[in-house]
Structure formats: structure tokens, C-alpha cells
Amino acid sequence: MKIAILGATGAVGQQMMKCLIEQEIPVTTLKLLASAKSVGKKYLFQGKEICVEEANESSFEGMDIVLGAVESDMAKKFAPFIKKAGAVFIDNSSAFRLEEKVPLVIPEINGEDARHHQGIIANPNCSTIIALMSIYAVNKLSKITDIIASTYQAVSGAGNNGIYELEEQILALLEEKKITPKVFSHQIAYNCIPKISDTLENGFTAEEMKMQDEGRKILHNPNLKVTCTCIRVPVMRSHSISLSFRTEKKLSMEEITNAIQNSKGVRLVELPMPLSTSEQDIVEVGRIRQDEVINGYALWCCGDQIRKGAAANAVQIIKCLL
Known part of the structure; x- marks a missing residue:
């Protein structure tokens, strides 16, 4: 080939x-x-x-x-x-x-x-891949109707320059030097920036809308409702996502856990973290729990946005x- x-x-x-x-x-x-x-x-x-x-x-x-x-x-x-x-x-x-x-x-x-x-x-998009990988098996058991996601995205999502900026800012702060952000809109060292990409007329950013639009297309579900908030965090590599979702019918925690555990490309762990997923193709899922809302569930997942995410x-x- x-x-x-x-x-x-x-x-x-x-x-x-x-x-x-x-x-x-x-x-x-x-x-x-x-x-x-x-x-x-x-x-x-x-x-x-x-x-x-x-x-x-x-x-x-x-x-x-x-x-x-x-x-x-x-x-x-x-x-x-x-x-x-x-x-x-x-x-x-x-x-x-x-x-x-x-x-x-x-x-x-x-x-x-x-x-x-x-x-x-x-x-x-990388965050869409990581999020959907963590719940696609649940969607097979019962169609997912709603998703609320908060993404915690590593600086390498902005390319190598994002990594360099975080490293330079950490060194500058240790040496008590002035910081002038270049890649990111604000200081990223020891900080979180709750905005990635341009803000659209609806108040969401382009990055946030990707999860809704792409999720609907991939899952063949034009009625899927997605609310997403994207946050840049001072982590070198691997994105983390907090996911809450609802299904059409009630599922037991055992059904959800077993489905995720048997998902291809997914590893069920106690604490998914960027360090344990960096330079790997696997998506880690953990902190699975039942939500207060009807047919609602929550989890935390991590994946390398350069590897499985791209x-x-x-x-x-x-x-x-x-």
C-alpha cells in the first residue's frame, strides 16, 4: 500500500x-x-x-x-x-x-x-473521540439522549508551541520573571483557561460545538443533546473529560460497568489520569456512578489526544x- x-x-x-x-x-x-x-x-x-x-x-x-x-x-x-x-x-x-x-x-x-x-x-475532533469511546457501549444498550461534558485539555492540543509555552512560563515564574502569553490568551502555568477557540453567537465556542455536531453524526442520532465546556489546563499531554449522560431506558450500574469494561479500546480503571494514558491508544474510564436525574449516569475518562484522539x-x- x-x-x-x-x-x-x-x-x-x-x-x-x-x-x-x-x-x-x-x-x-x-x-x-x-x-x-x-x-x-x-x-x-x-x-x-x-x-x-x-x-x-x-x-x-x-x-x-x-x-x-x-x-x-x-x-x-x-x-x-x-x-x-x-x-x-x-x-x-x-x-x-x-x-x-x-x-x-x-x-x-x-x-x-x-x-x-x-x-x-x-x-x-480529539475530545469527541475520547468522550464517545467511553460511552459507545452504553449507547448500544440504550440510546443516549443527553450529554453534559467538561473537557480538561492538555497544552499539547495547541501543538508543540503549547508545550513550550507552559514550560517557559513555569521556569519564568520560578525565576520571578514577567510572563507574556503568546500561544494562549492568558497565563497557562498554574492556571485554567475556560475557553478554547472562538466564541460563537450562541455563547459556546467552536471547540464546544464540535462535540455536539460530531456526536450526532457519529452516533447517527440527530436529536442528541450535548452541552460542552472546554477548558485548557496546565497538563502536557492527554485530555480528561467529565461526562454526565442520560439514556432512554434505565440501566443498572452493573450493566453500564460491564458494557464499558468489555468495550474495545477502553480500559476500566479506578482513577483515569493523563499520566497513565499518555502515548497510549487506550481510553481510560473510571469514577462511574449513578446521577440524581432520571436515567442519568456520570463518569471520568482520559485519552491521549495525539494518539487515539488523532x-x-x-x-x-x-x-x-x-
Whole structure:
């Protein structure tokens, strides 16, 4: 299989390379594509050095799969050329997620949707993946009608620059130096910022609306009600989510616990934490309890937003097509 990674030098692109090996994808050719400033960089893949090439209109000829790890504007720019070349574009950006004819796929939940693609398959937002992975088995027992989510998102969700800013601010504070935020709107060291992305007319942010819009599409439930609050926290890696949800019919705690425990890609633990999920593809779920509302339940989950929340999920989608 001939595969190209568009945005190969970024954090997600680098993890995609690892996931191709770990998931034993039969790669015969790997092309690494990025911007002009990265041309010439070399990366080792299956014992061979591969040089990064500048992405252009003709970069995708002869490719079977293109994994996208670029921002929406670049995904939209190159998508027509990828489709023209006859390759399948598995895109990690938000560019095509809500388009009617583009499958939005979490393989464990709706992997069959991937087979109905018309050249593009979208990878959901990281928080959507982590949240739905934790409750999809419950949804099979009884349709989930409502979700209230609070996400506690690591700084690496803003890229490597987010990590650098947290590290720099911690050092600056220890040395009693002045802090000037660059990546985040406010100081992130020893702080929480209750806003990620732009605020929309309805008062929610674009990041918060993703969980509602994407959740409805992935679960094939247009009536799903979702209220989400997204918070940036001073954690290096792995997002955490507090979830409260309601089901159509009453379920016992034993039914819910057993369903989650037997979910593929999920690990039931006492205390899910960012440290225990970093650099893993598993989503940890714990603190499961019954809510005061009718048919209501609550839990806490954690997952690596770069791995299962992005790179690993995209590579899993390839396996849905094999």
C-alpha cells in the first residue's frame, strides 16, 4: 500500500508514522509531505531514511491513501488534487467533518461508515473521540439522549508551541520573571483557561460545538443533546473529560460497568489520569456512578489526544478499508 502523510513533520504526522508500524499496515511506499521549510528533513521508517518533500498539486499521484495532519485551510487546498489522483484522503482537520457525503469515523463505533466514502474520510475532533469511546457501549444498550461534558485539555492540543509555552512560563515564574502569553490568551502555568477557540453567537465556542455536531453524526442520532465546556489546563499531554449522560431506558450500574469494561479500546480503571494514558491508544474510564436525574449516569475518562484522539484513529480507519 502506498501512503502519503500530509503534514508529516508535526506532532500528529510523526505519530502517524509510528502508528503505521504498530498497527502493521502493509506499507510499500511512504511519502512524507510538508511545507517548504521542512524539505530535506529525514525520518527513519522501517529501517529506511525518508526525506521530506514539499507538498504540491502533483504530490499524490500513485498514492492509495493520504493521511492529513494539517490545518483546515491546507486540507481544503489539497483535497481536490488528492481525489483527482485517485487516493483516499483521511483528514484529521475539521474541514470536512460535517459534510453530508463525508464519513466521520471512529472505527470501534461506526467503522462501517468508512466504506461509504467518496474520496474523503474525516477524523473526529480529539475530545469527541475520547468522550464517545467511553460511552459507545452504553449507547448500544440504550440510546443516549443527553450529554453534559467538561473537557480538561492538555497544552499539547495547541501543538508543540503549547508545550513550550507552559514550560517557559513555569521556569519564568520560578525565576520571578514577567510572563507574556503568546500561544494562549492568558497565563497557562498554574492556571485554567475556560475557553478554547472562538466564541460563537450562541455563547459556546467552536471547540464546544464540535462535540455536539460530531456526536450526532457519529452516533447517527440527530436529536442528541450535548452541552460542552472546554477548558485548557496546565497538563502536557492527554485530555480528561467529565461526562454526565442520560439514556432512554434505565440501566443498572452493573450493566453500564460491564458494557464499558468489555468495550474495545477502553480500559476500566479506578482513577483515569493523563499520566497513565499518555502515548497510549487506550481510553481510560473510571469514577462511574449513578446521577440524581432520571436515567442519568456520570463518569471520568482520559485519552491521549495525539494518539487515539488523532493519529491512531486515522490509521485505524485505513484498516476499515482493507
